[in-house]
Amino acid sequence: MTQKNKPIMILGCTSDAGKSLVVTAICRLLANRGVKVAPFKAQNMSNNAAITSDGLEMGRAQYLQAIAAKVKPDAMMNPVLLKPSADTQSQVVINGKANSKLSQMPWGARKALLWPEVQKSLHHLIEQYDQVVIEGAGSPAEINLREGDIVNMSVALECQADVYLVSDIDRGGSFAHLLGTWACLSIEEQKLIKGFVLNKFRGDAALLGNAMDWLEEKTGIPTVANLPYYRHQLPEEDSFRLGTTWQRGKINIGILYYPYASNMDEFDPLIYQDDINLVPITKNISLSHFDALILPGSKNSGASLDFLTTTGLATEINTFHKAGKLILGICGGLQILGEAIFDPLGLEGGHKTGLGLIALQTTLQAEKSTQQTIINWQGGIVTGYEIHHGETVTDSSVTTFMSENLGWQHDNVYTTYLHGVFENKVFYNWFMREVGGLENGLQWSEHLETELDSLAIMFEQHGWL
Incomplete structure (x- = not known):
């Protein structure tokens, strides 16, 4: 050295x-x-x-x-x-x-x-x-x-x-x-x-x-x-390892891979499970075969929403919603699923009408909310982080999901501002119960420690230090 x-x-x-x-x-x-x-x-x-x-x-x-x-x-x-x-x-x-x-x-x-x-x-x-x-x-x-x-x-x-x-x-x-x-x-x-x-x-x-x-x-x-x-x-720095199409015998989860999708590594706990097939949705296709949909975070929720509208995927998502299957929106996905995204400062191209699947209205603020968050949920501890410009309000038609002012739920639509939820065993297992999968979640931070030590052993055998 x-x-x-x-x-x-x-x-x-x-x-x-x-x-x-x-x-x-x-x-x-x-x-x-x-x-x-x-x-x-x-x-x-x-x-x-x-x-x-x-x-x-x-x-x-x-x-x-x-x-x-x-x-x-x-x-x-x-x-x-x-x-x-x-x-x-x-x-x-x-x-x-x-x-x-x-x-x-x-x-x-x-x-x-x-x-x-x-x-x-x-x-x-x-x-x-x-x-x-x-x-x-x-x-x-x-x-x-x-x-x-x-x-x-x-x-x-x-x-x-x-x-x-x-x-x-x-x-x-x-x-x-x-x-x-x-x-x-x-x-x-x-x-x-x-x-x-x-x-x-x-x-x-x-x-x-x-x-x-x-x-x-x-x-x-x-x-x-x-x-x-x-x-x-x-986690990969930029690339995102996914399946390519629906697979028989697995829990098939579609993830809307729209422009400016962000923090995609938080879905690694799903990608590496043998019973899960996580498929990127990048064009207008029928979503009827999927067991659940995820709308991930976005660096530009307005542009991502425009993509869903112009491709026709917005209509497919609405049809999926009517079928009663689970839809999860995280951060930017939360905003997109709501009724409106107001952009008074022009941060993301102006006001947008959302998909309207849950009664949420978001106003983009100049200051970004960035913090680590820990909550007690369903008998366990959930850790994650928030990183968003939006301030979201709602009405009495929705209920709190996970924690007050952190997420909301209505019928089969669940939303949260908390990134990293699948890295928590308690959340992963809840999601699998909802979609009929195996409750075999890992506490991802512990899994990463094992992976890091294995990587170090490989490098010690083949590297120069």
């Missing part, structure tokens, strides 16, 4: 090369060795956000990495979070708080304001921890983005990190990716690269031949690890 306060940085040749997983593995491996370690990613772009204990937003990947490191998640571990809300617009979250002024600024003008925040957070963590493990974003070889870089080589140079470059060998072309990425860096930046990492390898290692020696001859940099294709049940 490197000496105290010498950061390790994991960069990738491409997006989805496996940077997040490698950082997570290193954090748990070092934490298990008794090292005081912290993750860091200067800037993340994702609608999968987590809420810290002090009510601040951060990327869920860094939140998981902090759990892997066995330390309290801190927004400084991800000082800049970009949350896409339109094709060319993202909400900018700085140090855990949404910043409306920066969200409206041209991208090129932001670096002067964001970089000092990155520097402050980075050096704070270096001072507080024995080891900081840094994740880059995308690829450092994207020449068109270099001038505005605050997340890749700018960070590496700032702290003189030991940099490891990861390539997804399962995609093919890994050695060209590694050589080409290295060649796009300046000489000063190349000197920081300590090793190449092949990731997601399947098959016989002998098939690699002398390719690693060839690469080292070209660059002077050794290939330090060949990590296997590793199946796990940890």
Whole structure:
């Protein structure tokens, strides 16, 4: 391992090369060795956000990495979070708080304001921890983005990190990716690269031949690890692993995968159960075969609602509702299922008429509600988090669901502002009772601990630390 306060940085040749997983593995491996370690990613772009204990937003990947490191998640571990809300617009979250002024600024003008925040957070963590493990974003070889870089080589140079470059060998072309990425860096930046990492390898290692020696001859940099294709049940940063169609013999749950759907990792407890088939609904199809529907959170409830209306899915959802089957709306899904979404500040494109399946009316507020929440429910403890602009009111036709001002229910429609409910065994089992499934829920936080330790063991066997 490197000496105290010498950061390790994991960069990738491409997006989805496996940077997040490698950082997570290193954090748990070092934490298990008794090292005081912290993750860091200067800037993340994702609608999968987590809420810290002090009510601040951060990327869920860094939140998981902090759990892997066995330390309290801190927004400084991800000082800049970009949350896409339109094709060319993202909400900018700085140090855990949404910043409306920066969200409206041209991208090129932001670096002067964001970089000092990155520097402050980075050096704070270096001072507080024995080891900081840094994740880059995308690829450092994207020449068109270099001038505005605050997340890749700018960070590496700032702290003189030991940099490891990861390539997804399962995609093919890994050695060209590694050589080409290295060649796009300046000489000063190349000197920081300590090793190449092949990731997601399947098959016989002998098939690699002398390719690693060839690469080292070209660059002077050794290939330090060949990590296997590793199946796990940890949250993905952006992708969402789902079934593709209805399956006989399973509980089939349709999830409305509309534009700007957010925090999709909260459905992992459903995805990994053998008796559940969670299917994304992305176009107008008949929903009659499904046992339940879920409307997830959304970074732009108005745009997601427009999608349902224009595709005709709104009509299908209404037909499903009349059949009496369970419909669950979480956060943005709650707002969409209601009668109206009022948008006096123009945050999400103006006022919208909702699906009208439950008597809720939501007004979008300038300030976002962000907090961790714990409630007693049906004889158990339910933990989760809230992250929404909406303030919702209702009338006497609905009843409270879960907790006052947290969710509402009418007939077969259930709604909640609480994210992460399926990660609680008591809620999962309630949902399964309602849809006729098995009450085999897990306490997901305990399951993740087992997964993290298994990941660390894999990395210790195949990594370089």
